[in-house]
Structure formats: C-alpha cells, structure tokens
Amino acid sequence: MLRIDQNKERPGEDTAVAIGTFDGMHRGHQQILWRLKQAASRQGLATAVYTFSGIPGAVLGKKTGALFTKSEKQAAFAAQGIDYLWMQKFTRELADMPAEAFVDFLLSALRARVIVVGYNNTFGKDARGTPRFLQEYAGARGAKVYIEKPVEWEGEPVSSTRIRELLLHGEPARAAQLLGEPYAFHARVEHGKRLGRTIGFPTVNFYVPEGKLCPKRGVYISSVEYRGRKYAGITNIGMRPTVDDGDTVNIESHMIGFAGDIYGEEVCVRLFQYLRGEVKFQNVEGLRHQLSEDREGALSFFQKGKSMR
Missing domain, CATH: 3.40.50.620 (HUPs)
Structure with missing residues (x-):
C-alpha cells in the first residue's frame, strides 16, 4: 500500500x-x-x-x-x-x-x-x-x-454508530459480530503505580488514545497481544476506585501467565466479554478476592475454545 x-x-x-x-x-x-x-x-x-x-x-x-x-x-x-x-x-x-x-x-x-x-x-x-x-x-x-x-x-x-452503542452498553461480544473481530486498543504501555503487582495481579497500563471511543467502564475478559503472542487477561476500564481517587479513565490489563516489565512496549488489548462494573471495595483483600474470581472466569472462557483474536 x-x-x-x-x-x-x-x-x-x-x-x-x-x-x-x-x-x-x-x-x-x-x-x-x-x-x-x-x-x-x-x-x-x-x-x-x-x-x-x-x-x-x-x-x-x-x-x-x-x-x-x-x-x-x-x-x-x-x-x-x-x-x-x-x-x-x-x-x-x-x-x-x-x-x-x-x-x-x-x-x-x-x-x-x-x-x-x-x-x-x-x-x-x-x-x-x-x-x-x-x-x-x-x-x-x-x-x-x-x-x-x-x-x-x-x-x-451494520453501522459504526450501532457498534459504538453496543460498546457503550457493555456488549463487546455483539459488537465483535458486527466488526468481524473484537474491539481493540493498540497502545504503548505506561508506568502505573505498580499496586497490582503488590497484590499478585501485575498489570499493563495505558490511557484511552485521544479521540478513541471508551467503552462502558468496568471489568472485561480480554486478551493481550505482546510481540506476537496472545495472553488471556482481565481488563479494567475506569478510575480504580479502591486504590485511587483520581478522575482520569485508565486501562489496566492483567496478562495471565506473564511476568515481566514491558514499559514503553506496544500491546494490543482485545475485549471479549463484560464481567462487572467497577466496585469500590472496603479493603485491598476484598479486591484481591474479586480479581481471583475474575481471573478464573477469563481462564474458563478461553478454555471453552474461544479464540483470543
């Protein structure tokens, strides 16, 4: 081209x-x-x-x-x-x-x-x-x-307007049927506060690119592609209410089975299923327990034969 x-x-x-x-x-x-x-x-x-x-x-x-x-x-x-x-x-x-x-x-x-x-x-x-x-x-x-x-x-x-509405209502699976593929973010990993690492759920972090649609806030089953390899994941889109009082929408993805620092690297995050809205837990232990359940949900989703692409 x-x-x-x-x-x-x-x-x-x-x-x-x-x-x-x-x-x-x-x-x-x-x-x-x-x-x-x-x-x-x-x-x-x-x-x-x-x-x-x-x-x-x-x-x-x-x-x-x-x-x-x-x-x-x-x-x-x-x-x-x-x-x-x-x-x-x-x-x-x-x-x-x-x-x-x-x-x-x-x-x-x-x-x-x-x-x-x-x-x-x-x-x-x-x-x-x-x-x-x-x-x-x-x-x-x-x-x-x-x-x-x-x-x-x-x-x-099928229209872009219809797809946007589905994403804003937390329906990425239906949006993917119109798109022919999952809705995705291509972004460079930025430094976060590393709080996920301290509770056993390290994440890659980035912001919604300027001008790009931000789907309904909450937690999603996702995949994260890094250097050609795809990992099952859970992705939070929102403001991290349990650990942060800020008002900037942030995207955090936990890559299941991956360990390492990839700050400054390019990743592709694809959204498959909306799990739940953001919740402000009383303590970090409550958050850790919920993230464990989310992770099991993501693993079960892909073990049923769902493609990560």
Whole structure:
C-alpha cells in the first residue's frame, strides 16, 4: 500500500476508489472493499480509498469517539492490500465543499474510473452528494459507480454508530459480530503505580488514545497481544476506585501467565466479554478476592475454545 494525501504525489495510474469514513472496518465496510477490489481487477485498475483521519461527527458537533485511531485505520487498509490511501483531515471547509467539486477532485486527483460507495453515504455542502447524485454526476463524466446495499445483522444494517452503542452498553461480544473481530486498543504501555503487582495481579497500563471511543467502564475478559503472542487477561476500564481517587479513565490489563516489565512496549488489548462494573471495595483483600474470581472466569472462557483474536 502506498499512502498518499494532499501533500504527497498523486496516483500515476487510473484507479477504482471507495469513499467513506470507514470507522472500525465493520462487515459493511468489508463488503465495499470486496466490491472495490473486484471492480478494479476486472478493469485492470489500482485500488484507492478516500477517507478521513477522524470522524466527521467530531467536527459537526456530535460528541462521539472513533472506533479507529488514525494508525489503526491505516493498518486496516494495509491489511486489505489497498494500493492508495488518501486520508484527509475532516474540517468545516471540507464539509462545505460543493458536491460537484468533490467528485471532480476524485476524477482528476485520484484518477477515479470506478467509484464504490455505501448506500447511505453523503458528502458535500448540505449533504447534497448522495449515492444517486454520484451515480448521475460521475457517470456523465465516464466513471462507473457501484452503490453497495447494507449488510444486515439481526434485521438491521451494520453501522459504526450501532457498534459504538453496543460498546457503550457493555456488549463487546455483539459488537465483535458486527466488526468481524473484537474491539481493540493498540497502545504503548505506561508506568502505573505498580499496586497490582503488590497484590499478585501485575498489570499493563495505558490511557484511552485521544479521540478513541471508551467503552462502558468496568471489568472485561480480554486478551493481550505482546510481540506476537496472545495472553488471556482481565481488563479494567475506569478510575480504580479502591486504590485511587483520581478522575482520569485508565486501562489496566492483567496478562495471565506473564511476568515481566514491558514499559514503553506496544500491546494490543482485545475485549471479549463484560464481567462487572467497577466496585469500590472496603479493603485491598476484598479486591484481591474479586480479581481471583475474575481471573478464573477469563481462564474458563478461553478454555471453552474461544479464540483470543
């Protein structure tokens, strides 16, 4: 994959382009990219994606976190084998861009000969750029437009909004069915207070990356991937009420069967099942007892054949 943006060299070949926010790379997005690659292969075109480094809602006044960080989104497109990625920062000026000007940009700057879009995608000032508009305007200028139908789950379209709602309600297993994989955090381990180590439950600690959705606070069955190896784990998302009076949301993951300091290292934490909310115990011994039960629950979960991926 060759990443490009408004400051880089533009494609030197004709392309098939998919456009959209692509937050989370859920099953609906995967269908769009399947169509993109199929159409590109048929016509001998390179594949390209036009997307955003954040989510439009953050600029348009909607308070919501993204399922993907910028680096996670880049990695997802790399895994899909996309040839060109145009990742634009979403701004108010971009939102006010005439729909015609945006399509002209795709046709000229990205040399789009095929455009693939989801059924509910809109773009341009006042959201005038509907799939039908795209089909008519780009089609009149020689481009083939594919409009992908929704992928449904439990009778409703799969969407990033729906996935966010599931995560905010503590339903990571259902969210994973829409995503096609567990919701994950990729982060660098930071120094904690080392309190977990003193009670027999050492943890890796990090904060929710800026702009990324923080799921419902509480304790989860999780896996922690470190240097290609996956460990069963329990993860607390919250403020550690028993041992800390702070108000910063922290993520702590206990890696079952792992011992060692990995400060500054990269880990991937995947959430599988919500166990319980945060509880302020009367003493550390009460916390230790509950963590032992949580650990047994995680081991039992994975011993039943659940994948850590």
